[in-house]
Amino acid sequence: MKELINEINETDKVLDIGCGKDSPLQYIKCKEKIGYDFYEPYIKQSQNKRIHNRYVIGDLEKFNLNEFFDCIIALEVIEHIGKQEGIKLLNKIEKITNKIIITVPSGCLNLKPQKGDNPKEKHISEWENKDFVKLGYKTYGLNGFRWMFNIKDKLELRKPKILFKIIRKILKKQIINNPDYTIQILAIKNKGRKE
Numbered sequence: 001m002k003e004l005i006n007e008i009n010e011t012d013k014v015l016d017i018g019c020g021k022d023s024p025l026q027y028i029k030c031k032e033k034i035g036y037d038f039y040e041p042y043i044k045q046s047q048n049k050r051i052h053n054r055y056v057i058g059d060l061e062k063f064n065l066n067e068f069f070d071c072i073i074a075l076e077v078i079e080h081i082g083k084q085e086g087i088k089l090l091n092k093i094e095k096i097t098n099k100i101i102i103t104v105p106s107g108c109l110n111l112k113p114q115k116g117d118n119p120k121e122k123h124i125s126e127w128e129n130k131d132f133v134k135l136g137y138k139t140y141g142l143n144g145f146r147w148m149f150n151i152k153d154k155l156e157l158r159k160p161k162i163l164f165k166i167i168r169k170i171l172k173k174q175i176i177n178n179p180d181y182t183i184q185i186l187a188i189k190n191k192g193r194k195e
Contacts, residue, residue, distance in 0.1 A: 003140065003176075003186060004028070007101055008071055015069040017093070018060065018077030019052060020118070021045035025073075036065070039118040061085050063092055071099040079104050083125040090135060094189070102132070102187040103142065105155075106179065129179040132187035141175045141182030144168045149183055 005028055008014060012031045016023050019035030021042040026049060035052035037043050038059045046052060056065065060081050072093045078086035093100060104127040132139050148164050150156050157164040168175065179185045 003142075004073075004075075004101065007099070007188060008073070011070045011099075013068075013070045015065070015072045015093075015097070016052065017063070017072060017074040017089075018080070019043075019046055019055075022049070023051050024075065026051040034069070036063075039120070042118060060089055063089055066096060069097045071101065072097045073101045075101075075103045076105070078102065079123045079125050079127055080120050081124055083127075086125055086127070087135070094191070098191055100137075100187075100189045102137070102185075104185050104187070106141075106146070106182055106185050127185065129185055132185065135189075137187035137189045139179045140186040140188075141177065141179040142184040142186050144175055144183055145171070145178075145181050146183050155183070 004024055008025075008028050008030065010029055013034070014025065014028075014030045014032070015034045015036060016025050017036045019025070019037045019042070020039075023035065023046065025033050033052040035043065035046055035055045036058060037046075037055075038057060040057060043055050043057060047055065058064075060077070074089075074093075078089060081089070090100070090102075105123065107128060108123070108126040129139050144157070144164070148158060148168060150158055157168075175182055
């Protein structure tokens, strides 16, 4: 969360693709926050929390906004569409922003949607650090090394959890600098505005 705040805080206009019901943008200062999601129940929950200034209902695979944003985030989103569709989406949003911030699970996590979740919560594509490096992103590891987790229907720290929380805190710098081995990847692309 701290990394995200540092990258976005005080930005003028942010598009939150796949904003869901509980976006971390609620903790970040921006002049204008736009939530984009296809799942109306999540949009309504987000509206009730007043996380974004406005909302757009739309499908990722048919993304067609053409206004300019200072930053676009897609946190835990592109793994829910096919790999080629994900790359097309990244190419589209690159044309309408100076900064892109993506987070994805590293590799394949066959997590099942939980009761009450968006029906498209299922993971369709697998993303690795090398995918983002190849596309020109700077990457970082997040949330711990894979061996720290049990991956079944949901993702949980191994037991005893307190021990793995302490290990994760001690190894924070190694986690950030080794995205090939972490459970989650943060990918950032900064670029100049194209008009």
